Amino acid sequence: MRHLVIILGDQLSLDNPALADFDPSQDHIVMAEVMQESTHVWSHKQRITLFLSAMRHFAQALRAADFPLTYYALDQHHYPDLAAVWHAMLQNDPPQAIKVCEPGDWRVLQDLRAMADQHQIPLQLCADTHFMCSIEQFERWAAKYADKNSTLRMEFFYRGMRKKYNILMEGDAPTGGDWNYDHDNRQPLGKQGPQDLPSLPVFAADAITQEVMAMVSTRFADHPGALAPFVWPVNREQALTLLAHFITHKLPQFGPYQDAMWQDTPYLWHSLLASALNLKLLNPREVIAAAEQAYLAGQAPLFSVEGFIRQILGWREFVRGVYWLDMPALKSANFFQHQRALPNWFWTGDTHMQCLSQSIGQTLRTAYAHHIQRLMVIGLFSTLAELSPQQVSDWFLAVYVDAVEWVELPNVAGMALYANGGRFTSKPYIASGAYIQRMSNYCTGCRYDPKQKTGERACPFTTLYWAFLIRHEAMLAANPRTSLMVKHVSKMAAEDRLAITTFAEQRLQQLAEL
Ligand code: FAD
Ligand code: SF4
Known part of the structure; x- marks a missing residue:
């Protein structure tokens, strides 16, 4: 064999650059469904379905165009991960070179390089021409x-x-x-x-x-989410x-x-x-x-x-x-050193905070939430509640039908959580419940009141927002984009500040019950 062409699960285009000079008489394609890709984060059922169905449809298109292809369907082999499949292929019939379009995941790139090194076969990485900026x-x-x-x-x-x-x-x-x-x-x-x-x-x-x-x-019966409505091409x-x-x-x-x-x-x-x-x-x-x-x-x-x-x-x-x-530093970035574990309602939507119960409940039903639900409801709460960026990121990677790490991680760690210290955002995305009230009807009928900072009916977003401003006052005051936000804090009486931080601490201890 001249080239073993690897096509990964998110490279489903006949314009794949690894196919550019494909010669069916001496080249061969391999595609594989493996457990690890659906389980390294606890993937939503629709996300798994979409990837596998789209891969099988693409395999059908390749066969229709007479490309020689070995396709490993999940229920027809026992290889745990992609590396194991590739090793088997290389042992059976070592090619002169392995060709693959640049993968979307840093982790997969490391696996490809390790495999090529181990077998001492040249790895030809083709620039991903899908993107408009290399x-x-x-x-x-x-x-x-x-x-x-x-x-x-x-x-x-x-x-x-x-x-x-x-x-x-x-x-x-x-x-x-x-x-x-x-x-x-x-x-x-x-x-x-x-x-x-x-x-x-x-x-x-x-x-x-x-x-x-x-x-x-x-x-994948125990995986999160429902299978219907499945609206995805x-x-x-x-x-x-x-x-x-x-x-x-x-x-x-x-x-x-x-x-x-x-x-x-x-x-x-x-x-x-x-x-x-x-x-x-x-x-x-x-x-x-x-x-x-x-x-x-x-x-x-x-x-x-x-x-x-x-x-x-x-x-x-x-x-x-x-x-x-x-990468790889982005994966472990944690500017605020937030360490709190995700409350269990991230996997059920079962919280009294209507905005989160709507956004997470919808995510579990449909594997979809739009940008502002991800950024200014779920991401915002995660920052204010000091949740671990790694746990939050794993959750985002698991539950959305469009989640792939190259786009999920910068959005979560970089944009929503400010975990990379503002590499590409001029300020942390923080707001009180008033923002959500303005942009939605979620607050109507919610147990909480977005205007209240303390007390049983106080909106957790509002309480935690003010506590965040107090905790990070110096940093926010030094930033022209956030200095106005903390002006009120600097004028607050000491007892008011104490009341907010004490109440916020109580809320953080009760995340599971909110
Ligand atoms: P539309 O609202 O219709 O937008 C059009 C298209 O623009 C999208 O399809 C998408 O391709 C692109 N787009 C929009 N915003 C972004 C963005 N910030 N970054 C990159 N592309 C964007 N997008 C993903 O594709 N996968 C993810 O895993 C993902 N995770 C996210 C996590 C967080 C915390 C945030 C804030 C955003 C995330 N996004 C992600 C970006 C964006 O939210 C989704 O692309 C969008 O919601 C998908 O829905 P749509 O196709 O209806 O997009
Ligand atoms: Fe969300 Fe607060 Fe509005 Fe309730 S009151 S929906 S918790 S923003």
Whole structure:
């Protein structure tokens, strides 16, 4: 054999660069489902189902295109992990070289290198052309633009990407005159709540998905989450349908309401495209082009289109760059030295805090929560309650259908928890219950009151927010982005400060009962 081409579970594209010069007469592909990938974090049933179903659909597409493929289905072998599968393949028929597209996980890269070393077979790592900024390009950008504190700013990276790819540009200037329409994209839903929400396209489970679901419901019966509603595209055709549906029916409203939350309404105007992008069923270029085209055709306003493109061309590419720049240190980063264990209700949603019971309950039902639920409800509470970033990160990696480490970890450790000390955020994302009250209807009917700092009805977010300000007063006062926040604290009477910190300590001791 000339090349053994390894295709990993999140590399499901025929444009995979490891297939570029594939010769079926002397090359061979291997794909494998292994227990470790579903169990190293306690994965949600829908996450396992999506990965395995999408892999099997992609294997079908490879076979249809006459690629020679060895596929290890989970129920047909006993290899515990990917390394064991690769060893078996290499022993049977050692190739001249192993080819693989750059993996998404740092851990898998180490396994690939160790395996190639052990067998003394050259490893050809192909740059992942799915991304619009390569790892090396990002390293160069970061070396040039990091400030004296090594801080990186997504906004400047994003502007560079807009120029480089000529997206929403008029000559050298941004379309509409501004780079960023963030200020138009933070509207709450108002008293009436979401109006005229389009229903999602339905992808009926075919024989492959049904078989995977049956296996998951027995073999992973104790894993978190429900199997239905399963709304996820499992192949490219379905992913393209979801993209077209989003562009036509949701993109115009995506911008204004992307930060809003509403009880029992999980998807709102969000695209649900992250899992299809992360599995490589979709290419970011085609997603961005479809959104830009909708603007040019007058079908969606600029603030929605720019807001959506910024997430993909900006944040998604940026966090991938940061992941590869900062691994493995990012995995153990813990700026505030928070060590508290996750309360058990992270796995049940069974808490009196309605915002968390809604966001976590929805996550367990659907394997989905949108950005603000992840950042400003679950992530915010995790910071204020001093939860261990590693435990929080493992939870996020387990429960979302789109969770893969290169995007999950920078978002959790970097953006939500400030565990990397503000490498790319200018301040910790902290707020009191008043933010959640403004952006949702979660507080209506909640046992707690977002306005109260102490007392039985005090909202835990509000209590812990003020205690956080008191504890980190000096650090926050020194930062121009947070100095206003702590102004009230500095004027507070000593007994008021003591009352808050004492009550916050009680709350932290009772997390399980909140
Ligand atoms: P939309 O709201 O429709 O956004 C459009 C697309 O933009 C998404 O599909 C996604 O590809 C991209 N995007 C948006 N925000 C980000 C971001 N901050 N970083 C990278 N890409 C972004 N995204 C994941 O793909 N996997 C994760 O495991 C993940 N974990 C997160 C954890 C936390 C604490 C936070 C704050 C964010 C996380 N995100 C993650 C980013 C974002 O929340 C999800 O991409 C988004 O909610 C997925 O839903 P959607 O496809 O409907 O996105
Ligand atoms: Fe959440 Fe506090 Fe509002 Fe209850 S009152 S829903 S805990 S923010």
